[in-house]
Amino acid sequence: MSGTGPVLRLDDLTVTFGTRRGPAQAVAGVSWEVGRGETLALVGESGSGKSMSVLAATGLTPRSARVAGQVQLLGEDLLADTEPRRRQRRGRHIGFVFQDPMTSLNPVLPIGRQVSEACEEHLGMTRRQARDRAVELLDLVGIPSARERIEAYPHQFSGGMRQRVVIAMALGCDPDLLIADEPTTALDVTTQAQIVELVASLQERLGTAVVWITHDLGVVAGIADRVAVMYGGRIVEQARVDDLFAHPSHPYTEALLAARPDPAHAGGELPAISGSPPSPLDLPPGCAFWPRCPVRGDARCEHELPPLREVGGGHVVRTFYRSEDIGRSA
C-alpha cells in the first residue's frame, strides 16, 4: 500500500476508564510508530498499558473507555473513522494473534473456515476461493498436509499447531501490520522458539510490520528491532533492541534486565523489583516508578513527571538525569 511512512503511528494516545472510584488512566500519552518490515516490541508488566494502548489504537477498547490522541494507519486517521469503516480498515490491514491459542479458535468450526474468514469478509472471495486460500495460508505457516487438515477442528491440534493456525488466520488478507499480544506465553519453550522463528521468517517474506506485546525479554531479544518499555501507562524508555540491552538508561529497564535468569550464574537468587505496580486509579504525581525505584537520582522524581529525553540515536528515556551523571555505569 501507500509509500514509505509508518504503518501505524500513535500520537499522545490516552485511555481513561470512568470507574466508581474516579477515572482510571490505563494509558497516558503514549507515542510510537512501526514501519514496514519492522518489529516493535512493547514490554511491561501486567497492567502497564501495553495491550490497552494497542487495543485503543485499533478501536477495540470496551465502550466504557475514553480514548484521546491520534492514531494513523497507513497515514490516515483511524480514530476519526466511523465504526463500520474502522472495522473494514482494521480487518483489511491489521492481523491479530492473541495470547492463548486454546481459546482464540472457535471450537465448533473447522479450522479451514476460520482461517479464510477474513478473506471472505474483506476480499469478497467465494467459498471455493476461500478454501484454496485457507490451504495456502496453512501451508505458509507450516501445517503439514494442509489440504487434508482444513476440515479438522481445533481440538485435534497441539498448542503450537493451533497458534500457527491463529497466525494463518491473522495473515488472511495480507495485512500490513501484525499485532501479536503475548503469542508465546501459553506455549512451552521449544514451541515458543518455533513460533518466534515462524513470525520472523513470515515478516521477512511478506514485509509485514509487527507489534509484539510481551513481558518476555528473551523473546524481545530474538525478534524485535525496537523496544518500548512501558510502566504505569507510559513509555519509560524506547530504543533499538541492541542499544537497550547494552545501555539500559531507566532504572526500571535496568531492574527488568537484571531480573532475567542468566545461565552463567545459575543457582543464585534472581534480583526482584520490590513492591507492586501503581494502581491506574492513583498514579503517583511524579515518576510512576518512584515508589519502587532503587536509584531516585533526582529530587524532582517524586513530584514532577520526568520528560522523555533523547539520549542519542533514537534512544529516549523518561528520567531527569543521565545514569552517568549520578555516578552509575549504565
Added chain:
Amino acid sequence: MSGHEAMSDHESSFRRAVATLRRDPLAVAGAVVLAVLVVVGVLGPWLAPSGTNDVDVNHMLAHPTWAHPFGTDELGRDVLSRVIVAARVSLEVAVVSVGLALAVGVLIGLVSGYYRGWVDNALMRCMDVLFAFPVLLLAVAIVAVLGPGLTTAMVAIGVVYAPIFARVTRASVLSVREQVFVRAAVSIGTSDARIMRRHVLPNIAAPLIVQTSLSLAFAILSEAALSFLGLGVQPPAPSWGRMLYDGRGFVTDAWWLGVFPGAAIFVTVLAFNLVGDALRDVLDPRQLTLSEARRSTR
C-alpha cells in the same frame, strides 16, 4: 470412515451422528419410537382400523378385545383408532409451537446477550413479564383472547415457551461472546450478524438442543392440558389430552380410556428426551471419541 479423505461437513457430521447413536441403545429406542410416531402421524387416518367417529352402539365402554384392542369409549368409538389419529395433532402442535418458540426466543436471546445494554434490559424485562405468569394460565389467557382451536393452542404454547429459549440463549451467548475467538473475529472486522451466525450460534447449539427436546415433550403435555381444559382441539376431533378429559368421568369403570392416551403421551415425551440427550452429544465435536480423534489427526 477410512483414512482421512476430504469429507464435506455434512457427510462427516451425519456419519458421526449415526455412529454415536448406534452406541447408545436408549437413543436408538427413542429414535425408533419417534420414527414410528411420525409414520403414524402422517398415515394415521389410513392406519386406523376404523374411523375416529364411527360409533359402535353395541359396544359402548367395551373392554379391550380383539375387535377393539384399546377398548371403546362412552359413545362406542374405537380408542385405538382415536389414539392413532391423535398422534398427528400432538406432533403438529409440538413441532410448530416449539419451532415458533425457538425462532422467537433464540433471536431475542441472541440480540440481548450479544449487544447487552438497554436492548438487553428491555427485551429481558419483557421476557420476565411473560415468565411471571404460570405457564398454563398464560396459555389459557391467550386462548381466551384468540378463541379456542388448534392454531391458537400452537401460538399460545409457542409464546409461553419463547422466554425459556430467550433465557437459555442469552445465558450461553453471554459466556461465548467473551471468548477470545469472538474478540478475534471482531478484530479482523467480521460483521456482528456473521459473528452471531458463525461463531456464537454453533457454540450454543448444545444447550438449545437439549432445551428443544425438553420443550417438545412439554409442548405435548401443554397441548394435552389445554385440550383437557377444552381449549385446544375441539370435539369430535381426537387429541390425547382431549381423550383424557373425556374419559375422566369413567376412570373407575373404564381404565382404558385414560391409560392408552396417557401411555401415548408418556412414550412420546420419553422418546423426545432420549433422542435430545443423544443429539447433544452428537452435535458437539468435542465429544468425538478418542479413536475417531486419533484417526483424523494422524
